[in-house]
Amino acid sequence: MNFIKLPQLVDRRGKLKSKGTYSKRTTSITHRVWHHSLTKKNLAGSTAESFAVYHVNTLGWPGVGYTFIIEPKNVINTPNGKRARIVYAHDIDRRTYHVGNSNQFSLGICVAGDYRYDTMDDATLASIAELHTALVKDGIGKFDKAHNEMPGYSWKACCEYNYRDAFDWKGSKNPTKPAPAPDVYIIQEGDTLWSIAHKDGTGGVQVEDLIKANPGIVPEKLKIGQKINFGNAKDTIVQPDDTKETGTSNSGDEIIKSIQKMLNSRYKTGLIVDGYNGPKTKSALVMALQTELNKQFNKGLVVDGKWGAKTKATIVTVQKGAKGNLTWILQAALYLEGFNPGSLDSIFEKDTESALYKFQKARGISADKKAGKGTFTELFTA
Ligand SMILES: [Zn+2]
Incomplete structure (x- = not known):
């Protein structure tokens, strides 16, 4: 086996998080299928370890879904130069989960990174090329495909990098564009x-x-x-x-995780701390707001997490100089909408004001740098 001799390869078979084992393939591998993780390549969670935790704990799989994981954040000095680490996660003959009904004959290779934003570095390109060359020499697979070039997954935007650029590719250079999601x-x-x-x-x-x-x-x-x-x-x-496809318990957005944790501890909202901004997180934030309006201003709202006319009518304007939980709720809501107020420190200063101003401008509401009824409505109903 040539691939096993690659100096940047580490053998982590049997060492990553697992729960049971994948069954053996009953046919040989014909396809090498390329994936991305859609986690930013430099994040702590952009590793085989983290993907394994996510695949086992959240997806309920027996182990990480790929046979190989290339980690751009872990650069290894090899006699050939700098290379991204390649984690060898399962025996080649294990039918891991990554392309559904095609798992049986497909080898899963994941390059960690979110290539909508990350650029692929030379150390990673070299690892892709060398792994590919070794697998070809070893007779493992005949065709290279992206996830969305496999049956049933045409709607996936995976992978977002062009693996064709990494090795000597004979076919079309253009990746398949994802199709619309089916009904x-x-x-x-x-x-x-x-x-x-x-x-x-x-x-x-x-x-x-x-x-x-x-x-x-x-x-x-x-x-x-x-x-x-x-x-x-x-x-x-x-x-x-x-x-994220390979969102990991460590790789969701850390700040969103801290928001979810705070909501759970302070307001008993029972959120899953996954670092993803979804409707539940937003609704929990409305619950927090309702709770604070009741506690601090005796507004007598029903704490139901729904933004409605009654809650809107009771809004207290939050502006520069403010401190406390309402400011924190504003900061968290801005962050969830993609307007980073610096730190979520419950203090309304320059950074919060600037994030608020940008949000107001972006949404075309009165840009008065104060969070009142209009701003909270925009934050919680958009
Ligand atoms: Zn994929």
């Missing part, structure tokens, strides 16, 4: 609501949306061949961070 999706091997939901496709979908669009569904008991309605779910507006 109905047929469950394939290893699919879970979470793997479908945090999807890297056009017009993303969240787990809550899928549950809503599929009344009576039991998320833990999906069967291969079962039809899942994307329905209205696919129209949900998605933040960039909602669309």
